[in-house]
Structure formats: structure tokens, C-alpha cells
Amino acid sequence: MIVAHSAQWPASGKAMTDWAAHAVSRLTLEERVGQLIWTGVGEQRGRVEGMIAAGKVGAVILGPADLPGPEASARYINHLQELAPIPLLVASDGEHGMGQFVIGATDLPTNMALGAAASEELAYAAGCINAAESAAMGIHFPAPVVCDVNTNPDNPIINTRSFGDDPELVTRLAVAVARGIQEYADGPTRVAASAWHFPGHGDTFQDSHRELPVVRHGRERLEAVELKPFRAMVEAGVRIIGTAHVCYPALEPTPGLPATLSYAIMTDLLRQQMGFEGVVVSDSMSMWAIARNFPGELSVPMSVQAGNELVLADDPEATHAILLAAVKDGRVTPKRLDEAVGRVLALKQWLGLHHTALVDPTQTAQKVGTAENQAVALTIAREAVTVVKGTECIRQLRRDARVLLLTTPGARTTGIKANEALAGLFGRLCPHGQVLALEASPAPAQVEQALVLASEADLAVVATFARPIAYEKESTRVPPEQVSLIGRLARVVPTVVISYGSPYVLAEFAAAQALVCTYGDCDACLQAGIEAATGQIQAPGKLPVALRAREGM
Helix, strand or coil: CCCCCHHHCCCCCHHHCCHHHHHHHHCCHHHHHHCCEEEECHHHHHHHHHHHHCCCCCEEEECHHHCCCHHHHHHHHHHHHHHCCCCCEEEECCCCCHHHCCECECCCCCHHHHHHHCCHHHHHHHHHHHHHHHHHHCCCECCCEECCCCCCCCCCCCHHHCCCCCHHHHHHHHHHHHHHHHCCEECCEECCCEEEEECCCCCCCCCCCCCCCECCCCHHHHHHCCCHHHHHHHHHCCCEEEECCCECCCCCCCCCCCHHHCHHHHHHHHHHHCCCCCEEECCCCCCHHHHCCCCHHHHHHHHHHHCCCEEEECCHHHHHHHHHHHHHHCCCCHHHHHHHHHHHHHHHHHHCCCCCCCCCHHHHHHHCCCHHHHHHHHHHHHHHCEEEECHHHHHCCCCCCCEEEEECCCCCCCCCCHHHHHHHHHHHHCCCCEEEECCCCCCHHHHHHHHHHHCCCCEEEEEECCCCECCECCCCCCCHHHHHHHHHHCCCCCEEEEECCCCHHHHHHCCCCEEEECCCCCHHHHHHHHHHHCCCCCCECCCCCCCCCCCCC
């Protein structure tokens, strides 16, 4: 058996050149199948750890429940690696930095904030930070670089996860982030960048967590928009590409067959036409786009035979059993199995896991959530913050103005809620201010209270937090009660609306005298939004997407 401890791996030299091929030859059939399984841990910790120890899991994706803090996370990941007979590929899903999931790490502004800043230098810096903080904890497959071009304002799941609606901008910034990730190195350890959701999820009005979307554009349009960033990422040497549970009739003629299960898309297009040589990973096979249309006994073997190397499974035991049976009965061919396992192990070798899979937990404090990294996050946020309307209104505000801040509920994954963090920050930035916390759909009594307080203020600032959340179709929209409140406030006092998330919702607030967008709710974005809304900083950001025209915009 192959062991994960660094002492048992040659440190360097020619012996490593065919490590992956040698490793494949030493694995049992059950272990080879295991290398294609990646799964979350969470509440099924004991079960997953048992599968890891048995060589039946090749990769794990960790979330907030698994990552209690930088040092504790590193220790837990080391524990998983010590269980594994062959080093694990460890992933996370924090698309805007490890601080999205790990308290104490750097929470960066979103991709769309980078799009508003339109700086390849800042995008590269964001990639570097994500790589360094991930690697310090033992994560070598950090947040995916979302390459979707968000051309559909009604897209309920991509939205601020995209850099924008211009394929040129998305391409430039996606490549810059990927370079920042993959050019990071700490001794023999590397970090792999990944491009998602191939071949593009930006022009859908459905969430593939809930439904099976269809993109009906012809090949010419797909090449010009959807595929453009992915071609550039392949050329830039990205090591991982993640699939979309989306149908593309122009690419796959079988009705209802999504990209994840399509040989024509995952092999003919991605491998043969585009020349991708890295690892293809599926999005979660439990998402309703797959789970409600294809039984696991069908979808799991199809995904591997189509061209996926790693299958993201909620139930790793069942998935392993299904895939093992498919190999035995020929639905997954021996050639395809060995090719897939070889690609996974080659990636692990490129990452340096054949040399060492363990990290030093005592060093995480020096590399994770540093003051320097937090300063970069604030720079990005200040360069991204955009005044969509009402620059003159903001410029005329006196420094000693009485500002009323109205907050609505935030939706952070970890840590203090964004609206609560904003209220605390506001007290420092606006010492003459007052805060009123509202419900997402303010009741009549709250509305009347807000109007009374607004009549005594020089400016009302309303913070809203609409952003994409899986399985929550309305998460990118604002309740009509908020829209009505803004209309009434604007007749009482100059009113600024800050969207700490989707820019598209600003079209609903045309009655407000000024509109500001930060594209995210990390602490840096919270600060930049208040600073811009009260005239304390310039707001150089430019909208990276087109908003629907509304009267008053």
C-alpha cells in the first residue's frame, strides 16, 4: 500500500516522473475506483473517515463545519491525510477566499467586485491570497474560478459569482486569478486552479441545484461568449475543470442530456478539440438537475465514461458501489478507469503530494488572515465599489451629517451576520449616525418607525444583501416591502441604497436619490460601501454588467 506520510516518499529526483503510473499499478480495483470519489465530510465524518482509511475516497471537499479555524483546520486535514493510504486531494468551496468559510482567514470581495475594479493585478493578488491561505491549511484545490459569463440578469445562481457579462473581461480576470493560484508555491507544495461551470452557466434563468437548465445558443455564439473564458483557461494551464449540469443542444444532440454526462462535450469538445489535459470534476451529483432526472446507477457511470475523473458524491459509499459495479459489468471500461485514475494521481503528483501531504499547523497564523492580506481585500473593495446613480447627492453631504442606516438581514455562511457587522462598523465611520435593523420584509410598524427617524436625519442609507444562494430561488431578489419602503423614504430624506450583493436589484430602487453597489458582503465590502455612500472615498468601480433600464435610473 502507498502511504501518505512524507517520510515514505522520495523527496525529489527522476524516480518521481512516473509516480502516478506506478501508483496505479499498485492499487486494487476497489482503490482505483476510490480515487474517483470525492465527497464532503460534515455530519458523516465517521463514515467518510472509514472510507478514506479503506482507500475508497480520493478527494474531499470541506465546508464550514469541517474548518473551525486556521490551525484547527490544518490539524484536521493532517488527520485525514494520515488516514489515507494514498494522499487525498483536499478541496474547499470558498469562491471569494478562505474567509468565506474559515473564521480568521481573509474574506475577499466577490468575482463581480473584481470585475467592477477591472484590474488584472488585483485579480492576480486575490488568487495569490486564496492559494497561500488554502495551502497553509492543507487545501490544494481551493475555490473554483467561476468562468461563467453572466449575460442573463435573471440568473438565480451565478450572478455575483461571475466577473461580469463581457466575455473579454471575464476571460482576462479569470486567467489572472488562476495564475495567482497556480504560480503560488511553498517549497514542494503547489495549489491547483479550477475553471467552472463548463461549458457555461451564465445565460440560464434556472438554478441547476433545483432544475435542469438549457442553453439554446448556436455554436457560433457559444464560441464567442460561453466557451471563450474556458479556452483561455485551458491555454493558461489550469489543472482542473468543473462541469455544468446544463443542457446545450448545439453541443450534445441527445435531448435532456447535460454536459456532465455528455461524451460529446466532456471528451470530444473539452479533451480533443480544446486540448485539456488536466482533471475534470463533476459538480455535485445530488443537485436536482441530475438527481431528479437520472438515477445514480445511470448518472455515476455515465459521468465517468463521458470524461469526468472525480465524481462529487453526497453518499460516497453508494457511489463507490455503483461505480465498482459499472467497472465490473463494462459500463465503465478498464481503459477509461485507468486513464481517469492516472489523471487524478498525476494531479496529486503535480501538487507535490507525493512528496508531502502534511502541513505545519503552527505556521498557519503567519500565513492566514494576515494584515497584509486584509489590506489587499480592502483595496479591492474600494476599487470595486460603484456609485450607479447620485454622485452629486453624495458629494454634497456634510462631514457632520446625521446619517440613518437601515439594515436588512444578511446571509453569510460563517461568523457574525453581515448586517450586524455593518452596524458595528457604521458606528466608527459615522459617529453622528443611527442604526435601525429591519426585517427582510419590513412590517408596517417598522416602516413607520423608519420614516420617523428619517425625518430627523440628513441622509438615509439602506443596506440590502441579495445574493445567489443554492436552492433559494428568491435569494437574488428583494422583497416588494423593501422597494415600497425606499419609495416612501426618498420622499422624506435623501436616500442611498447600497447593494451588498447583486447589482441587478438596484433597478428596483429607482426612487432612491443614490445607488451604490459593492457586489459582496465581506468586511472590506461593508466598509467600502459606507465610505462611498457617505462621500468619504471616491467610488471608481464600473458596473461589469448591464442593468435593466428603470425610470429614475
